[in-house]
Amino acid sequence: MSTTSVSAERDVALVDLVDRLLGGGVVIAGDITLSVADVDLVYVGLRALVSSVATAEEKNLLPRMGDSLGKSALDSDAFQDEAFSDDPFKDDALGDDAFGNDALGKTTP
Amino acid sequence: MSDHKVLHAPSDLDVLPRLDNALSRRVNADPESLEKGLAQLVLTVVELLRQLMERQALRRIDGGSLSEEQVERLGQTFMELDRRMEELREEFGLTEEELNLHLGPLGRLL
Amino acid sequence: MIELYAITDDPAPPEPPLVAVHGEGLTALCAPAERREMTAEVLWHHEEVIEALMRERDLLPVRFGTLVEDEAAAQRALYERHDELVSRLDRVRGAVELAVRANRRDSDGGQFFRSGAEYMQAKARQAEAAGLLHDPLAYLARDSVVRQGPELLRAAYLVDRDAVEGFVELVKRLEANLEDVHVLCTGPWPPYSFTET
Numbered sequence: 406m407s408t409t410s411v412s413a414e415r416d417v418a419l420v421d422l423v424d425r426l427l428g429g430g431v432v433i434a435g436d437i438t439l440s441v442a443d444v445d446l447v448y449v450g451l452r453a454l455v456s457s458v459a460t461a462e463e464k465n466l467l468p469r470m471g472d473s474l475g476k477s478a479l480d481s482d483a484f485q486d487e488a489f490s491d492d493p494f495k496d497d498a499l500g501d502d503a504f505g506n507d508a509l510g511k512t513t514p
Numbered sequence: 515m516s517d518h519k520v521l522h523a524p525s526d527l528d529v530l531p532r533l534d535n536a537l538s539r540r541v542n543a544d545p546e547s548l549e550k551g552l553a554q555l556v557l558t559v560v561e562l563l564r565q566l567m568e569r570q571a572l573r574r575i576d577g578g579s580l581s582e583e584q585v586e587r588l589g590q591t592f593m594e595l596d597r598r599m600e601e602l603r604e605e606f607g608l609t610e611e612e613l614n615l616h617l618g619p620l621g622r623l624l
Numbered sequence: 625m626i627e628l629y630a631i632t633d634d635p636a637p638p639e640p641p642l643v644a645v646h647g648e649g650l651t652a653l654c655a656p657a658e659r660r661e662m663t664a665e666v667l668w669h670h671e672e673v674i675e676a677l678m679r680e681r682d683l684l685p686v687r688f689g690t691l692v693e694d695e696a697a698a699q700r701a702l703y704e705r706h707d708e709l710v711s712r713l714d715r716v717r718g719a720v721e722l723a724v725r726a727n728r729r730d731s732d733g734g735q736f737f738r739s740g741a742e743y744m745q746a747k748a749r750q751a752e753a754a755g756l757l758h759d760p761l762a763y764l765a766r767d768s769v770v771r772q773g774p775e776l777l778r779a780a781y782l783v784d785r786d787a788v789e790g791f792v793e794l795v796k797r798l799e800a801n802l803e804d805v806h807v808l809c810t811g812p813w814p815p816y817s818f819t820e821t
Contacts, residue, residue: 411518418519418810419664420611421723424771426667429780429816430687431631431709433701519813521722521792524799524806572748582741589740592747610774 553606557599558613564595625657628690628698630674630814633713634681642673645695647702650709653677654698657691674814682717684709685814712819719766719782720812722791726757726777729804750776753805757798764791769817776805780817788812 415422571588574580580588603613629642630653637644638653645652660666667688674685692698702709728750737743754770754777762768765781783791792809799807 414518414520415664415668417523417808418723420725421519421810421813422664422667422671424723424778425685425721425780425813425816426670426688429819430685430690431628431705431712431819432687433628433690433692433705519810520808521788521811522795522799522807522809524808568747569751571744572751575744575748585744586740589737589743591740593737593740593743613774 550606550608553602554608554612557602557606557608561599561613564592564599568592625691625693626654626695626698627657628686628692628701629653629655629670630677630683630685631702631709631713632677632681632683633710634683636681638677642677643695645698645702647699648706650702650706652686652698652702653683654695678814682713683814684712684716684819685816715767716782716815716818719784719815720788721815721817722765722781722783722788722809722811723813724757724761724777724779724781724795724807724809725773725775726754726799726805726807727775728753729806753802756802757805757807760794760798761791764794767818782815782818783812785812 571592575585575588603610632651632653633649635644635646635651641655642653643655645654670688674683677683692701735746737746757777758768758770758779761779761781764787765783767782768779770777770779781791788811795807795809799805
């Protein structure tokens, strides 16, 4: 590594640079230009979801495993309902689904 | 601060995930990348939930409140979920790094 | 439109083309906005500007691509967030950010697990290894934040400028002590990860 050039080091450090420039720093609501305007709306929705999930995790209110995985957004054959007929958290005092079923996509088959 | 940014690196840099097309994450307007962009959003949310659930499960296991059978089932489920996520990522040509979205002023998702 | 680069409480004027916008004891360092492509070079150039500023003053870097209408708008931002910004500046004074990413050598290989229990055990071991790496570093640093990424550990540490060398030495020692964990440490960076409460 002692003879690594600046550009090679920059390649290696690019992940950390992007992480910081685009994901860190003071956030001042201004006129941020995103080329696809409607994607903004989706982002805001996701942000609210992330915040509520993070908070719910703190308060130990995450939804039951069966609900989220059994009707997952992946819609995979691997997740058969039978696998979750016994709710592993049945005896737990976890509270109700913190978001309501909709946010986690309890999709109808 | 110097130009040199790497303070310590493993002897084999390949063990770290590469940032392929990290900058292409900045959305642009053509329809193909719009679809990929949406896939990215959806998969990122799913990945977020997967990680949260895994962490929750680990805490439950640590706490000793789950039976062996439950642990086994959880493990199988997470393995399957992991495999499925990998398939979907490949389908959309997304790397793991790309599922850690930077949403401009809204911060990083994961 | 003007682009915001950094916020500081040092009133000294920056080198052109940057200008200082003052508000209630704080200064926003700005430049006229330019349309640019998003490339690595553009990002590195932006980073260089902020690092040059940081050689002369403590600052909070602003997120890349932050544009406001004019200097009055920049000033309003300073007024609105004043107390928080002052507190954050105090927090990062005299310190830099170091980035750490770590992975297991076999993490890419698609490990094969014979059972669900084995999978969960592996995950638990990973979490433990991440803790063994992170905890001593966090103790040494002024502050730290762990991010969820594809790596075993992806974290940022706020380290006193004169403690950087010792921090890197600790990273090397910890890597040597952990089986098969490879660690990358980059920096110093402006304190991007420590600007928000």
